Amino acid sequence: MANTTRTLLVMALFATASSSARAAANDNAPAKIVLHVEDFALLLSPTISDAENEVRAVFRQAGVQVTWLNGNPSPRMISDSNLHVSVKILNRQMADRKSRTEGTSSDVLGQSAREACQVWIFYDRVTALTNPLPGGGGEILGRVIAHEVGHLLLPAQSHSDKGIMRGTFDLRPKVPPVFTAAQAATIRSMLSQRVRCLKEGVVVNRAPSL
Numbered sequence: 001m002a003n004t005t006r007t008l009l010v011m012a013l014f015a016t017a018s019s020s021a022r023a024a025a026n027d028n029a030p031a032k033i034v035l036h037v038e039d040f041a042l043l044l045s046p047t048i049s050d051a052e053n054e055v056r057a058v059f060r061q062a063g064v065q066v067t068w069l070n071g072n073p074s075p076r077m078i079s080d081s082n083l084h085v086s087v088k089i090l091n092r093q094m095a096d097r098k099s100r101t102e103g104t105s106s107d108v109l110g111q112s113a114r115e116a117c118q119v120w121i122f123y124d125r126v127t128a129l130t131n132p133l134p135g136g137g138g139e140i141l142g143r144v145i146a147h148e149v150g151h152l153l154l155p156a157q158s159h160s161d162k163g164i165m166r167g168t169f170d171l172r173p174k175v176p177p178v179f180t181a182a183q184a185a186t187i188r189s190m191l192s193q194r195v196r197c198l199k200e201g202v203v204v205n206r207a208p209s210l
């Protein structure tokens with residue numbers, strides 16, 4: 001742990017020393033996250049585009065610009081200063097296998113791993129919730145993705161009693177729940193430090209629903 005802390009500190013100092021001029025120039029530039037989405041659930045076009053729009057809307061409220069790309073990132077793509085996140089939308093078989101292997105509850109909708117900058121979505125569980133709702137599947141999927149990406153940038157145990165980081169999912173809001181002002185400030189700060197992933201080990205979210 002001491003080594004990890006020292007490494008992070010050195011990295012932070014290095015980033016400050018080497019990029020101060022660039023940071024000054026970019027102070028007003030929006031923070032950016034690039035999502036690399038692998039759709040193993042073979043979603044139809046309206047669902048996936050609705051999810052993309054919802055994720056972008058949630059993060060836009062936090063002052064963060066999201067780029068949604070399909071497929072796995074190449075090393076060349078992730079060499080820039082943006083945060084690159086791998087999002088895997090799992091089908092039922094993959095989700096069941098992952099849950100069995102890791103012993104997670106069957107009501108978990110998504111998981112995140114900070115060290116890997118990776119998010120997994122259990123899509124069949126999302127559809128089980130959204131089927132009664134007219135046309136809401138893609139939007140709710142987008143909210144689950146936004147929630148899990150939030151875990152990558154916020155401290156551990158970062159659930160709040162309102163907004164997108166609620167630990168239990170609320171299907172009712174017609175407009176997307178967003179990050180609180182404090183959460184949004186933390187996310188922008190993490191992105192401005194060019195932190196790609198926290199080095200605290202893999203964190204598996206075991207919240208009741210998210």
Ligand SMILES: [Zn+2]
Pocket residue numbers: 147151159166167205207210
């Ligand atoms: Zn959560």
